[in-house]
Amino acid sequence: MERLIQANGQPHYGIFASPPGLINYRDYDLRSPMGRKLGALAKWRRFHQFQYFGLISDELIGGCALANLSLAGIGFVYLFHPASGRMIERQFKLPLGWGTRFSQQPDDGVCELRSGxxxxxxxxxxxxREKRLLVELDDGTRIEAAFSEREPAFAPMCINTQAGVNGWVYAQKVAGVRCQGRVQCALGDFDLGQMGAFAHHDWSAGYMRPQTHWNWACLSGAVGDLRVGLNLSCGVNETSFTENCFWLDGELIKVDTVRFDFDRQQPLQPWQIHSHDGQVALRFEGHGLHQERMNVGFMASNFKQIFGRFSGVLRPVGRPEVLIDQLWGFVEDQYVKW
Incomplete structure (x- = not known):
């Protein structure tokens, strides 16, 4: 489809075979919970968008995110070296998004943040069908990473669901793809291709609930010769459809709803993650985390992204089980008010 919002002002909902060309949110018929038509200012204020690029390997873990929250532009980047336990991380918050730009085309265009x-x-x-990451920091850190969904063929998860009484969330997810590139930083000089690094990617936008919470899990790696990726979530995209899935050599396999069982006050303690249909049974053990906390009244966030190792089993219907043995990945525990 060319545009997510139809001529009648309503979105297309469902799981799509390919991404929409444009998230034309300004054409959405946004209304208050009582049915009052809302104008351009409300459409701008309520619309939020974010994009995330993650790197996974035994030698280096990394993540970079950009978010357009209307009243602020936010970005972070971190690199974690498992062998030494050392970590580099930076955070940026720019009022009204000054110094940022965001494309509303999920498969084309640039999102970026500049600060000094x-x-x-x-x-x-x-x-x-490439996704590219470039990070240049004033301390000399440089990250260049890229992957393609074309060679070998990969089927992304593309989904749009209702959110609350008057919202919707479009999400596009990728995991379990090999990436190329180079990282130069205080932790060392790393060739991502030589390391056999994997990547995952998240492009999300829409009118999310004014207060929302989610848990998320993602892994990427190899089980023998099989490329494996996983994307599970609880709290955002479960209205009629879910984004839960895993990939085997780029083929998307749908998963039912999932349960995250963990101690919110001790997120580095083990997590248990199970799907209702029995296709996913995993244990996650955290090795480190990136966290941010903000509370300025009208906006608040309590965000923890934990990186560590997954063990357990994937049970695709009608196929042999896939044993997951200490594969690196991520989980999140996120509360946000916006």
């Missing part, structure tokens, strides 16, 4: 000599840039290239 620092640049966080995520580029999606429609013709080649």
């Amino acid at each position: 000599a620092n640049l966080l840039r995520l580029e999606n290239v429609g013709a080649s």
